[in-house]
Amino acid sequence: MKPRLPLVELVLCALCLWAAWYHTPAGALVRTAGAWVFRTHTTARPLLAYYGAGTLVPPPEHALPLPGPVPPAQALAYGAFAVRADLGSPPAIASRLRSLAQTLHSEDAAALALFCGEETAHYAMEHAGSQPHLIDLARALPPSKTCVSQAAQALMLGGAYALAWPLPESVRITSPFGMREHPLLGGRRLHAGVDLGVMKGAPVRAVADGIVRRASSDGVNGRILVVDHGGGVVTSYCHNDELLVGDGDHVRRGQMIARSGNTGRSTGPHLHYQLDLGGEPVDPLRFRAQRPKTAVGASD
Amino acid sequence: MELRVTERVSKIRWIFLPLGMCALVAVGTHAAADVVGDKVLFAVDRVDAFFDAIFSSWSVTAPLVDLVGLGERTFFARAVALAWELSADALLAIPLLGYDERAAADELTIARVLVKRRPSLRLVQPAAALLVSIAGAAAVARLLQGTLLHYPLIGGFVAATALFGLFLLLAPRAVFRSLEHASAQKTAIGLLGLAILGPLAIAAVASL
Known part of the structure; x- marks a missing residue:
């Protein structure tokens, strides 16, 4: 029997193995088992961390102590500042986020651009449809991008800073x-x-x-x-x-x-x-x- | 020289082809399970509300209501998605390792005979293999393009080539092997396959 395009098939199979090895829980399971058998170190994440495209994150240990009321327009900026203080002051981050949101037409994409870069956010927007949430944007990117988790934490904290109160403020x-x-x-x-x-x-x-x-x-x-x-x-x-x-x-x-x-x-x-x-x-x-x-x- | 490389690669096709197909389907089932996970969370919420209503009726069991919070429900939903994915891998991806390549014309003839066999429940597995393989091919192409996002032209070309190649060279073989494997199974496994693979196959389409 004459083989059909063996080199092309080899490359395609290698690509599938790479994707399964690094980006699925089944691959992580095999890697962890291999590391356990051969007593080596593995970079495999916990099995459940392979879901939600890296956007399912716990809240950070500490939240930013607030000096005063957070203006709703700056809530996300405070969230971003609480995740990475080196991004600048909350008002400066808010101004940058506003300009990014105008270009990208999405607050989630603006947060992604802040942590992963504008090029990455533009790419994700092109591949995630109109008005996408961070999870849709993240699914367009390689799952190993850790900056997605930071953007997810910033959006989560920003969402928390922006919350109103369920009853009048006078209720004790x-x-x-x-x-x-x-x-x-x-x-x-x-x-x-x-x-x-x-x-x-x-x-x-x-x-x-x-x-x-x-x-x-x-x-x-x-x-x-x-x-x-x-x-x-x-x-x-x-x-x-x-x-x-x-x-x-x-x-x-x-x-x-x-x-x-x-x-x-x-x-x-x-x-x-x-x-x-x-x-x-x-x-x-x-x-x-x-x-x-x-x-x-x-x-x- | 080139011929020698091709010959050498041809000699190890028996190992890399089944592994590649297995990996392709594993990537597809993961893409589908990720979609299923969101839906499972809603189902878990409903089940938790149902049990909370029962357990809160008696003072002895009332503390159990606080035992399962939002964190536990999210964990449980993801665990269900993981178990679902691994079961689908066992039913769909692992049997592909037994792929024994024949000439394309022979495979087509065998497939035609197998498709006509009854019960038609046997077709669930190959149908799921087809949808999951397509989802897998799309996921691999997306990963490649995402990895090369700073080189959009190259990324687009590589992703399109990979998608086309996987769809043409690996997916049909995965479907054929699934059909062959399903035909040798008992009906009970076919029913189990339907329960596990049916929703996942639909989710595979949704993941595209």
């Missing part, structure tokens, strides 16, 4: 974020959000645009809403009396999404507001210059 915090003695179950546990003491029926508003990922009810969280704002920013609103939106609904910043209440495991009427970044609960007050006052009151 009855239980802050952090380790505490549980008021009902006893024992020290992490309180993954902040409790805001508010009367039953008060309007609860979405802190940013997003999609309702969960609108359900259970005996612990009561009537609960989970809203995905994109870029790894997710907020939860628990113990509501009434939910005004359903699964999959698009919500706008400031839209009334629920009425607060006393459902689930709770000592009285209040709203449990939780912020998750990259799947980890963080203190929402870390991203606010204005801190609500604290008071003794209902909690969960």
